[in-house]
Structure formats: C-alpha cells, structure tokens
Amino acid sequence: MNDTEQTGPSGPYPPTEAMLAKPVPQDEQDRTAAELRAAWEPPKGWRYPTAVNNSEVGLWYALTAFGFMLLAGVLALVMRLQLMVPDNDLISADRFNQFFTMHGSAMMFLFAVPMFEAIAILILPAFLGGRDMPFPRLSAFGFWCFVIGGVFVMGSLLFDAAPTAGWFMYPPLATQDEGPGSDIWLLGLSFIEIASIAAAVELIVGALKCRPPGMRVNIMPLYAWYVLVVGGMILFAFPPLIAGDFLFELERSFDWPFFDPTRGGDPMLWQHLFWIFGHPEVYIVFLPSIAIAAMVIPTVARRPIVGYSWIVLSAVGTGFLSFGLWVHHMFTTGFPNISLGFFSAASEAVVIPTGIQLFAFAATLIAGRVKMSLPMLWIAGALAIFTAGGLTGVMLAIAPFNWQVHDTYFIVAHLHYTLFGGMVFPVIAGVYYFYPFIRKKMLSERLGRWAFWLIFTGFNVTFLPMHLTGLLGMPRRVFTYPEAAGWGWLNMISTLGAFVIAAGFAVFVWDLLRPKGDQKEVPRNPWDAGTLEWSHDVPAEYWGARSIPHVTSRYPLWDDPKLVERMDAGRYYLPGSPHGHRETLVTSVIDASPELAQRVTGPTWITLWAAGFTGGAFIFPTFHMYPSAIVSGAFAVVCILYWLWTSTARPPEHGMRDAGLGLSLPTYASGPKAVGWWAVWITMLGDATAFASVVFGFFFYWTAKPDFPPEGAMHAAPAPVGLAVLALALSWALTLGARHWNRAGRVGAARAALIAAPLLAAGGVAALIRSVQHLEPTAHVYPAIIWALMVWVVAHAAVGIIMQLYCLAGSLTGKLTPRFDADLWNITLVWHFLCLTVLVACAVIGLAPEVL
Amino acid sequence: MTGEHQPRADEERREFREEAESLWRITLAPVTWVAHFVASYGVAAVTCAKAPGLLGAARIGLMLATLLALAVIAWLGWRAWRQWDYRNTGDYTNALGQAEDRHQFLGHAAVLLALISAIGVVYGTLPVLLLDTCR
Numbered sequence: 001m002n003d004t005e006q007t008g009p010s011g012p013y014p015p016t017e018a019m020l021a022k023p024v025p026q027d028e029q030d031r032t033a034a035e036l037r038a039a040w041e042p043p044k045g046w047r048y049p050t051a052v053n054n055s056e057v058g059l060w061y062a063l064t065a066f067g068f069m070l071l072a073g074v075l076a077l078v079m080r081l082q083l084m085v086p087d088n089d090l091i092s093a094d095r096f097n098q099f100f101t102m103h104g105s106a107m108m109f110l111f112a113v114p115m116f117e118a119i120a121i122l123i124l125p126a127f128l129g130g131r132d133m134p135f136p137r138l139s140a141f142g143f144w145c146f147v148i149g150g151v152f153v154m155g156s157l158l159f160d161a162a163p164t165a166g167w168f169m170y171p172p173l174a175t176q177d178e179g180p181g182s183d184i185w186l187l188g189l190s191f192i193e194i195a196s197i198a199a200a201v202e203l204i205v206g207a208l209k210c211r212p213p214g215m216r217v218n219i220m221p222l223y224a225w226y227v228l229v230v231g232g233m234i235l236f237a238f239p240p241l242i243a244g245d246f247l248f249e250l251e252r253s254f255d256w257p258f259f260d261p262t263r264g265g266d267p268m269l270w271q272h273l274f275w276i277f278g279h280p281e282v283y284i285v286f287l288p289s290i291a292i293a294a295m296v297i298p299t300v301a302r303r304p305i306v307g308y309s310w311i312v313l314s315a316v317g318t319g320f321l322s323f324g325l326w327v328h329h330m331f332t333t334g335f336p337n338i339s340l341g342f343f344s345a346a347s348e349a350v351v352i353p354t355g356i357q358l359f360a361f362a363a364t365l366i367a368g369r370v371k372m373s374l375p376m377l378w379i380a381g382a383l384a385i386f387t388a389g390g391l392t393g394v395m396l397a398i399a400p401f402n403w404q405v406h407d408t409y410f411i412v413a414h415l416h417y418t419l420f421g422g423m424v425f426p427v428i429a430g431v432y433y434f435y436p437f438i439r440k441k442m443l444s445e446r447l448g449r450w451a452f453w454l455i456f457t458g459f460n461v462t463f464l465p466m467h468l469t470g471l472l473g474m475p476r477r478v479f480t481y482p483e484a485a486g487w488g489w490l491n492m493i494s495t496l497g498a499f500v501i502a503a504g505f506a507v508f509v510w511d512l513l514r515p516k517g518d519q520k521e522v523p524r525n526p527w528d529a530g531t532l533e534w535s536h537d538v539p540a541e542y543w544g545a546r547s548i549p550h551v552t553s554r555y556p557l558w559d560d561p562k563l564v565e566r567m568d569a570g571r572y573y574l575p576g577s578p579h580g581h582r583e584t585l586v587t588s589v590i591d592a593s594p595e596l597a598q599r600v601t602g603p604t605w606i607t608l609w610a611a612g613f614t615g616g617a618f619i620f621p622t623f624h625m626y627p628s629a630i631v632s633g634a635f636a637v638v639c640i641l642y643w644l645w646t647s648t649a650r651p652p653e654h655g656m657r658d659a660g661l662g663l664s665l666p667t668y669a670s671g672p673k674a675v676g677w678w679a680v681w682i683t684m685l686g687d688a689t690a691f692a693s694v695v696f697g698f699f700f701y702w703t704a705k706p707d708f709p710p711e712g713a714m715h716a717a718p719a720p721v722g723l724a725v726l727a728l729a730l731s732w733a734l735t736l737g738a739r740h741w742n743r744a745g746r747v748g749a750a751r752a753a754l755i756a757a758p759l760l761a762a763g764g765v766a767a768l769i770r771s772v773q774h775l776e777p778t779a780h781v782y783p784a785i786i787w788a789l790m791v792w793v794v795a796h797a798a799v800g801i802i803m804q805l806y807c808l809a810g811s812l813t814g815k816l817t818p819r820f821d822a823d824l825w826n827i828t829l830v831w832h833f834l835c836l837t838v839l840v841a842c843a844v845i846g847l848a849p850e851v852l
Numbered sequence: 853m854t855g856e857h858q859p860r861a862d863e864e865r866r867e868f869r870e871e872a873e874s875l876w877r878i879t880l881a882p883v884t885w886v887a888h889f890v891a892s893y894g895v896a897a898v899t900c901a902k903a904p905g906l907l908g909a910a911r912i913g914l915m916l917a918t919l920l921a922l923a924v925i926a927w928l929g930w931r932a933w934r935q936w937d938y939r940n941t942g943d944y945t946n947a948l949g950q951a952e953d954r955h956q957f958l959g960h961a962a963v964l965l966a967l968i969s970a971i972g973v974v975y976g977t978l979p980v981l982l983l984d985t986c987r
Binding site for chain 2: 214215216217219304308309310312313316317320323324336337338339340341342344345346348349352353551552553554589590591703
C-alpha cells in the first residue's frame with residue numbers, strides 16, 4: 001500500500017516497557033525540541049493578537065471575563081450604596097434599573113459562562129497531555145466575538161442606554177421598553193451565546209478525541225468528564241434562548257407579535273424559553289467550578305479520589321435532572337398545581353446527585369492524609385457557602401414557600417449563596433492552584449489568606465441578613481424603600497458587608513497582577529499532584545507537551561515515576577515536527593487508541609476580521625441599520641470561507657507520519673474519524689435544539705391560546721409547501737449522492753450533483769417564501785410563527801447552498817478529491833439535519849392547521 | 853496485558869461499535885427519565901388546557917407510563933450490573949487502564965445512573981398520585 005492509500009494507523013500499540021525504556025539520543029532530543037519550539041512559537045510584538053495557542057487565548061479569555069466581573073461588581077457596590085439608607089437618592093430609578101440588569105447579565109453572560117470556557121481552554125489540553133485544542137482558531141474567534149459583544153453591551157452603560165428590564169428580560173416590559181436597551185441586550189448577548197456554543201463544540205471534541213493514547217474513559221481526569229457534561233448541557237440549554245432571542249428580536253424590529261397577548265401572542269413563551277436555558281445555566285457554571293474541586297481535593301488528600309464512578313454519576317445525573325427544573329422560576333405564573341408538582345419533585349431530586357459529589361469529596365478528605373493548602377481553604381469556603389445555598393434551594397423548590405418569598409431578597413440571598421459557593425470560590429481556588437502552571441510563579445500565601453477571610457466574612461455579612469430582609473417583605477429590584485418599612489438596618493449591614501467583599505477582591509487582584517519578577521521560578525509540581533498538567537515545562541514552553549505520553553492510570557504522575565522524564569526526552573508520541581506544522585494527536589472516543597496526527601491551525605488575522613464583521617452583523621441591527629448589517633454579515637461569511645478554504649481539510653503533502661515508538665499515523669481523516677466531522681455533528685445538534693424550541697413555540701401557542709389558529713385564518717399555500725419539501729429533499733439526496741460518487745471515483749457525477757443540488761435548494765427556498773406571501777405576520781401570532789419557521793428554514797438552506805458550492809469549488813480546484821473528502825462528509829451531515837428541519841417545518845406549516 | 857494485541861480491521865470496527873454503544877448506554881436510563889418527565893408535563897399541560905375532565909384518565913395513563921419507565925430502567929440497570937460484573941471481579945474502582953476496566957466502569961456508571969433515574973421517575977410520579985385536580 002502506498003503512502004496516500006493508507007488510512008489507518010500501523011505499527012505496534014500499546015508501547016511495551018522495553019520500547020519506553022530505550023533512551024533517546026541527545027542530538028535527536030535537541031533537534032526535535034527545536035522543531036517543536038519553532039512550530040509552536042506564538043507571534044511576537046504587534047502580531048501578538050494573532051496568537052491562537054490555547055495558553056494565550058485562554059489567558060486573554062480569563063482576564064477579560066474577570067475584568068467584566070469586576071465591572072459588574074462595581075455596579076453592585078453602587079446599588080448597595082443606593083440601598084444603604086431609606087429614601088436614598090444617590091442614583092435615579094432608571095439608572096438603578098440599568099445597573100441591576102447589567103449586574104446580572106454581565107455576571108452570567110460575561111463572567112460565569114465565559115470563565116468556564118476560558119479555564120477549560122487554558123487547562124484542558126494540559127490535563128490531557130495534549131498540544132492544544134483541536135480548533136485553535138475557533139477558540140480565538142470565540143474570544144474576539146466575546147470581547148466585541150461584551151464591550152458593546154457593557155459600553156451601553158456609559159451612554160445611559162443600557163437595558164433596564166432585568167437580566168431575564170421579561171416581555172411585555174422588555175418588548176415595549178423604549179430606546180435601544182433591549183436590542184442591545186438581545187443582539188449583544190446572542191452574539192456571545194454563539195461564541196459559547198463554539199467553545200462548547202471545541203471542548204467536547206477536545207475531551208472526546210484529543211486524549212492521550214491509553215487514557216480510556218474510565219481513567220480520564222474528572223475535569224474532562226465535567227467538561228463533557230457541561231458542553232452537552234450548553235448544546236441543549238443555550239439554543240432555546242437563542243430561539244427566544246430570535247422571536248424577541250423579530251417582535252422588537254418588525255412588530256411580529258410573539259409575546260403580545262392582544263394579537264394572540266403570549267409572554268409566557270419567553271419565560272419558558274428563557275428558563276429552559278436559565279436553570280441549566282446555573283449548573284453549567286456550577287459543574288465546571290466544582291470540577292476544579294475534584295482536581296484539587298485528591299492532591300490535598302494525597303490519595304486518589306474516592307468514588308470516581310459516583311462523581312461521574314453525579315455530573316451526568318445533574319446534567320440531565322437540571323433540565324427538569326425550569327418551571328420553579330415560574331411557580332407564581334398560574335400553572336396547574338399538578339404541573340408545578342413535576343418541577344417541584346425534579347427540583348428536590350436534583351439535590352441527590354449534586355450532594356453525592358460533595359460526599360465523595362468529604363470521603364476523599366477523610367480517607368487521605370490532608371496537607372492543607374490555600375486552594376483547599378477556598379474549596380472549604382465554597383463547600384460551606386454552597387451547602388447553605390443548596391438548603392435554601394430545597395426550601396424554594398417547595399411551591400407554597402416559593403410563593404411566599406417570590407421576588408424578594410430571600411431569592412437574592414439564595415442565588416448569591418449558590419453562585420458564590422458554587423462558582424466564585426472554587427474558581428478562585430483554581431486560580432491559586434493553577435497559577436504556578438499558568439505563570440510559573442506562586443501567588444502569595446499571606447495575601448491569599450487575607451483575601452479569603454475578607455471575601456468569606458464580607459460575603460456572609462452581606463447575604464446572610466438578606467434572607468431576613470426578604471422574609472420581612474423587601475422586594476428585589478426596588479431602587480429605594482421608605483423608612484417605615486423597617487429594612488434600613490438590614491440593608492446597612494449588607495452594604496457594609498459588600499465593601500468588605502470588595503476589599504477582599506482588591507487584595508486578590510493586587511496579588512494576581514503585582515509584578516513578581518524577583519520571585520524565583522516554581523518547582524514543576526509544587527503541590528505534588530498526580531495529573532498530567534504538572535508535567536508542564538518551567539520555564540514556559542508553548543508546545544503543550546514535549547511528547548504526548550501513553551497513559552495507563554488516573555494519576556500518571558504518582559503511578560509512573562519515569563513518565564515525566566520520558567516525556568521530556570521526547571520518548572513518547574509526536575516528539576518533533578519534521579515539516580514545521582502544528583500537530584496534535586487524535587485518538588478514539590472511548591479507548592483513546594491513536595488514530596491520526598491532526599494538523600492544527602496557527603496564528604492568523606483572519607479570526608479577528610471574521611469576529612469584527614460578525615460583530616457588525618449583530619450590532620448594526622440594534623440601531624436598525626439593516627443594509628450595513630447585511631454587508632457586514634456578507635464580509636463575515638467571506639472571511640470564514642477564506643479561513644476554512646486556506647487552512648482546513650487541505651490534502652496533506654505526506655499521507656502518513658511517523659508518530660514515534662514505531663507507530664505510523666495518517667495525517668488526514670474524513671467522516672467520523674475526523675475531528676471536524678464531530679464538531680459539525682455537535683454544532684448541528686445545538687442547531688436542531690434551537691429549531692425544536694421554535695417548533696415548541698408553535699405548539700405552546702396551540703395549548704395556551706384558544707384562538708390559535710384563529711377562526712377563518714389564512715394558511716400557508718399547500719402546493720408551494722409541497723414543492724419546497726420535494727426540491728429541498730432532492731437537494732439533500734443529491735448531496736448524499738455526491739459524497740458516494742466522489743468516494744467511488746466518479747468525480748464527474750459528483751460535480752454534476754453538486755451543481756444541481758444548490759439549484760434545487762434555491763428553487764425550494766423560492767417556493768417556501770412564495771407559500772407564505774399572502775400571510776401578514778404583524779396581524780396575529782399564527783402567521784408570525786409560520787413566517788418565523790420559513791425564515792429559519794430559508795436561512796439554513798442558504799448556508800446549505802454555500803456549503804454545496806464550497807465543495808463544488810473544492811472538487812474543481814483539487815482541494816477535494818475522492819480520497820480527501822472531509823468537506824463533503826461534513827456538509828452531508830449538515831444536510832441530514834437540514835432535511836429533517838425542512839420536513840418538520842413544512843409539516844408544521846402545511847399539515848398542522850388541518851390536524852388541529 | 854489482557855488481550856492487548858495488534859488489532860485487525862474487522863475487529864477494530866466491531867470494537868468501535870461496542871464501545872460507542874456502551875457510551876450511549878450510560879445515558880439511556882436518564883433519557884428514560886427525560887421521556888417520562890416530558891410525557892408527564894406534556895400530558896398534564898394539554899389535558900388541563902384542553903380537557904380538564906379527562907384528568908382522571910390522564911393520571912392512570914401516566915401511572916402506567918411510570919411502570920413502563922421503571923421497567924425499562926430496571927432492565928437497563930440489570931444489563932449494566934452484568935457489565936459491571938462486581939460480584940465476580942470484586943473490583944469497585946476500575947482504576948486501571950485495561951479494556952476490561954473500561955468496560956466494567958461503564959457498567960458501574962450505568963448502574964448508578966439507572967438508580968438515580970429510577971428515583972427521579974418515582975419523584976415525578978408523586979404529583980400524579982397525590983393531586984387529583986388541575987387546580
């Protein structure tokens with residue numbers, strides 16, 4: 001078999017002890033180290049922003065998210081000053097509304113979720129002994145989108161134009177809000193939500209396909225399990241919100257009455273879509289933070305974690321159950337009691353898996369020989385605070401109690417206990433724990449203790465009294481209150497406490513940012529931990545792992561004393577970079593046997609351009625500048641196409657590569673062996689969830705509204721709907737055919753199919769648009785939701801057409817050949833989903849009116 | 853080394869199928885919980901909105917759905933228990949990097965998830981048992 005024909009690995013695997021024991025000659029070590037260093041060198045000087053290394057992007061991401069957190073914290077301090085005494089007039093009611101809206105929105109969308117992504121991008125590859133994430137440019141693109149969206153949304157505060165309707169933007173308050181505030185929230189944050197989904201795709205593929213050889217699912221670090229679960233949750237939680245944003249913005253911009261009850265709409269649909277996102281969101285920020293505890297605790301206890309399987313159960317179980325809780329945010333909206341019962345029961349049930357992991361941590365600490373350290377202090381604080389928040393959560397899951405304290409400061413206290421305990425404290429523990437890994441220096445023990453006790457004390461002084469303030473009846477979100485209410489002294493205590501928290505953060509920030517030039521570099525494994533990230537290089541190198549090890553246990557650094565030495569010598573896989581490419585190892589999903597030496601992308605400006613234009617496409621509509629938005633969106637598409645065309649799935653110069661230890665690996669894969677295919681699969685799953693949410697909207701109106709569809713309403717024209725289904729389904733069939741014919745070497749037939757398919761798709765789109773022309777979307781929610789489904793299908797079909805043409809161009813120019821056909825596999829996968837979308841949408845548009 | 857050797861092509865395909873199957877399998881019990889939960893919520897919402905008089909019948913239907921869900925979970929749990937093979941191996945942690953460990957670990961995780969899913973289904977049935985009107 002010649003080089004280009006072979007598609008599978010060849011050579012011995014797993015490596016034997018004799019192979020590993022064989023020393024690597026010094027000159028070879030030096031040569032391969034120099035190759036790697038050159039390939040992974042991040043850009044210097046003014047080109048530094050083009051870096052895509054996970055160590056750089058992750059750090060920028062984390063610092064930016066932390067910056068937004070500090071800003072949101074300042075908003076909270078101003079609010080606390082306003083509430084310090086009764087009848088205060090420090091800031092106006094409107095500004096107070098802007099501040100609490102932005103405090104919540106920023107903490108959730110600009111801090112908690114991005115911080116998870118940032119930390120995961122920064123440390124996940126190191127846990128997995130990998131070089132980088134599988135799609136470095138995607139991380140960079142996500143980061144720049146986040147910066148642009150975040151600055152835009154936060155910047156609105158400076159122009160007194162920030163959203164004022166609260167972080168969950170309930171209509172009709174938010175839909176009827178004057179000024180651009182609600183649009184800024186919707187479009188700015190939708191943009192960031194898309195960046196979050198990009199990060200989730202990256203992290204899921206990273207945890208599934210980029211583990212080191214031998215790291216089967218039963219021995220991967222618990223952090224990777226949590227990342228997997230949380231990535232999956234993002235895929236099912238964020239899309240309903242994106243679908244909600246889509247409907248909401250159509251109402252704001254074009255007056256389609258989705259949430260307007262006078263024209264058949266229903267504000268409750270927004271509440272459903274928001275909280276189907278909003279409750280899992282709490283676990284999305286909690287699980288990865290508690291995952292940090294799962295990494296710190298075995299180190300502190302100096303023994304393997306107790307109950308690994310139980311913690312996996314806990315993560316997966318919480319991930320599922322957390323989707324059955326959303327209505328507990330809506331207990332006062334008049335559901336049938338039996339419905340409330342389901343959500344109350346699920347809210348109690350989720351406590352079980354959540355609690356199990358905490359018991360597993362406690363058991364590990366009891367069974368181990370604890371060596372107390374600063375990170376552990378923060379973890380202990382986290383567990384104490386989170387447990388208190390969990391207990392009020394159990395109380396709030398009981399509907400009658402919930403009715404009593406709904407929208408009072410009791411809720412404010414509860415949610416801050418869960419989020420500080422479940423997210424802020426563990427993340428700070430993580431900062432102390434991983435700082436030597438990230439910056440190769442230590443943070444100060446003394447300042448760390450000061451920061452801990454200030455924040456811990458301040459936190460309890462601020463939020464413990466709020467339980468009582470709430471029980472005494474103080475509603476949340478009021479900008480002031482009369483003296484006669486008798487809440488003055490409690491608010492005074494809370495305000496004083498808030499400034500103690502702020503003092504603690506000031507100490508922490510100083511410790512983080514102060515120059516540490518005179519400090520000597522840390523030892524490589526300062527905590528004596530057992531996981532792979534502590535094989536990092538001191539002083540820093542950018543190659544991730546010097547060579548990618550073969551792993552056989554959960555704590556390789558404890559169990560295999562020669563591992564680090566052999567990694568350093570380049571004894572393991574991919575020790576060099578003979579062609580100067582950045583590469584990482586791709587392994588199988590469950591058993592992590594090596595499959596592929598994947599080339600990954602390097603520094604570029606194109607991700608910044610793409611992010612900038614994508615930003616324009618989201619930001620211009622805020623000011624109703626639609627032509628500019630369309631132009632900007634078109635440029636974004638061009639940038640992304642250029643990026644994909646020039647650097648992804650190019651036919652490799654060398655079909656096979658010597659990966660070390662006698663193993664020879666292919667450098668190109670298509671279909672399920674390729675990381676790109678997995679990324680498309682996962683993205684489309686998220687997309688399908690968003691579509692399902694819109695369809696849910698249709699049936700929600702049917703159950704909730706007696707006049708849906710209204711008497712004598714006009715329906716979509718059946719003949720064009722049928723024609724659209726036929727044309728788009730044929731287009732799908734031809735795309736699938738093109739993949740088969742191309743693979744079989746019948747390139748001509750494949751090209752013909754790729755010419756006919758987009759034409760058919762365009763015809764289908766035209767027919768679908770035609771079928772709803774006579775309906776007036778502003779008149780009633782029924783025509784409006786039919787139009788929304790049409791717009792959804794048309795937008796997706798347009799993307800599908802671009803993909804077909806991309807593959808046609810690839811085939812004509814030699815980028816796509818019968819052997820190197822990853823692009824065609826990927827777009828076929830998109831078309832599978834697209835075909836399903838068309839069938840469902842057209843069934844709803846065309847058939848449902850008859851059936852209902 | 854237990855059975856570690858150079859894989860052949862057909863063997864590789866078979867193993868991939870098996871491993872892919874067992875990763876999905878650990879989610880099947882929670883998915884059963886999801887199906888039961890969605891069915892309960894959907895049936896109750898539609899019945900109360902469109903035909904409150906039929907709630908009695910809907911409750912009986914949901915209780916039957918509960919029995920079905922519990923039976924499915926019990927079957928999944930039993931299969932997972934066999935896969936875990938704890939009685940024969942006595943290995944509770946499956947902390948090693950062998951294929952056998954991975955196989956048994958996925959069984960262990962699936963047993964635990966079946967347990968939590970069964971608890972979730974029982975919790976979700978309590979409102980059906982205890983409440984007999986829509987209000």
